[in-house]
Amino acid sequence: MIRALWAIPMLLHAGAAMAQAAPPGSAIPGALDRAFSSMNGGPGGGMTLSMQMLLIMGLLSVLPTLILMMTSFTRVLVVFSILRQAMGLQQSPPNQVLIGLALFLSLFIMTPTLDKVNANAITPYSAGQINAQQAIAASGVEFHAFMIRQTRRADLQMFADMAKAPKFNRPEDVPFSILLPAYVTSELKTAFQIGFMLYLPFLVIDLVVSAVLMSLGMMMLSPAMISLPFKLLLFVLVDGWALLMGSLAASFN
DSSP, rough: OOOGGGGGGHHHHHHHHGGGOOOTTTTHHHEEEEHHHTTTOOOOOOOHHHHHHHHHHHHHHHHHHHHHHSSSSSHHHHHHHHHHHHTTTTSSSSSSHHHHHHHHHHHHHHHHHHHHHHIIIIIHHHHSOOHHHHHHHHHHEEEEEEEEHOOOHHHHHHHHTTOOOOOSSSSGGGHHHHHHHHHHHHHHHHHHHHHHHHHHHHHHHHHHHHHHHTTOOOSSOOOOHHHHHHHHHHHHHTHHHHHHHHHHHHTTT
């Protein structure tokens, strides 16, 4: 798993693989080819240090978005946020803790994909066996395979219809420009479905507590304050964190 950490920098390059899916005649692939050619000392001459730094800083600014959109992070964080709201906890666990939990659980879920990226892209590139473009393409293939497995066919079809794209014969033919929004949409749908199931037992506790308080005439007493200890007790008794994290990890194909 530690070895997979070396695959994270490849996320910087994975966004460039999206450009390969641009329609014919687009200037994006040509611009990328010229940029890589310049950096490699190609016909256009070497890229200046300032231009290289500008390109690197631009890629670094895209990294958080790539982590959010191309991994399991979105589903995990949304489920954690819904759980906190369902339990009636406003700031506990704090956002930093939830984000940290989501990051490490996402790293665990993404380890098989990151291992493949490390074996097929980073290691050969570090050994000089492939160039930067080939490394980007190899890493893009692995992330593409992960995302396509989690994406609903209906979501893919919806974005393909909006883009007026031709019918795809194989899942590998779906371009990133269609796969990314379809994947994020599917992740949000799945997160909300899991959140709904999490909400039900806590909603029952709220209803029972409210009914008891109403029957006792304690209408001025906040039901949320009374129900919170019972929610915490229920969550602890069922070993909620282990159950939730295990279910989240198992929800990915």
